[in-house]
Amino acid sequence: MDINTLIDIDRQLLLSVNGSESLFIDGLAKTLTTAGTWIPLYLSLFYIVLKNNDSIQKILLILGGAGLCVFLAGTLNDVFMKPFVMRWRPTHDDVIGQYVDVVNGYRGGKYGFFSSHAANTFSIAVFFALLTKSRILSITLFTWSFINCWTRLYLGVHFPGDILCGLCWGGIVGLSIGFIYFRVKKQLYSSNSYISSHYTKTGYQKSDVDIVLTVFMLTILYSILRACCYLYI
Template sequence: MDVLLQLDGNILLWIQEHVRNAVLTPVMTFITHLGDAGWTWIALAIVFLLVKKMRRTGVLMTCSLLGSLIVNNLILKNLVARTRPYEAVDGLQRIIEAQRDLSFPSGHTGSSFAAAVVIFLTCPGKIGVPALILAFLIMFSRLYVGVHYPTDVLAGMITGTLIAVLVCRVYQKKHRKVLES
């Protein structure tokens, strides 16, 4: 476990030293704030709910976002209780405000993948692929700004994806039963 923690910290320090720069920093700061409280994904879910042809996607996104909130932010963060990397890794400097909650898993990443995977699974590729790209950018931005460990964002990506797939499968199973009745 110590080796994993050391690797996590070393990756963040490498990003800080070799990737951060004056051009990319404002872009990554903007991207990371797109994930704040899931607002971007909530807004997209509302848009989908308002468009009749996209309503199913909006409903599934809403369910996935709620699932991510419960699993990642209410259960896992409190169960694991991991401190933020800028509080534990010597030399790491965050470039956004201090975060109010715990580190593991990344809620930004979890909600991004919970929503983006639903969009990817239920919409045409011209909508689904950009949603996944945005989710990956938000995930990387959390490392770039120094507020999450790599294992935090990896866990958020996995839980968000699993929640989205589960929500879509449950919907499909229930929908099939209704059609068969």
């Protein structure tokens, strides 16, 4: 199977999941893909880091790891990879661009390989999954990442191949930064293993972790209510 065949398959897959006749789903996808929608989730993650680490050095180490995830997964991609590969987004593609369902005129930038939404969110999800060793938080953050991936396909601003490569790169970045974090932490601080119904294996209070889940669910509820407004515009 040559590269042109793979590109054609990618195009057909995109058209099969892009858009719908529903104004509600249009509004939901547009709301969920907006970075500002997820600010409460970012703040809740910041909160559990502050609450469950007893020194500014530990907090800065974690924030530095999260920042590196965003930089390596998304920023470098936007600055170097997309301009280097120069693969058009579906909305600008000369073959299927006219068939892509566009929501409120949103087409994104010119180039889309690979998806920074997929890479950024998945790198953060993997990093915090390793950091907290919480199953419920891991499931929540992976769901958050996959929701963001779906919005990019629905809105027609990324091909499935862009999403898949973004997830792969984000996973590599998240795992790598997580590995480096634990190596550095082991050198600087003594490591404790927690066996308790109130704490995760790495010492995060489960009640604090539940706050992230609550914020996530409230954000989804807000997005649904916001999407309902599209029905009356």
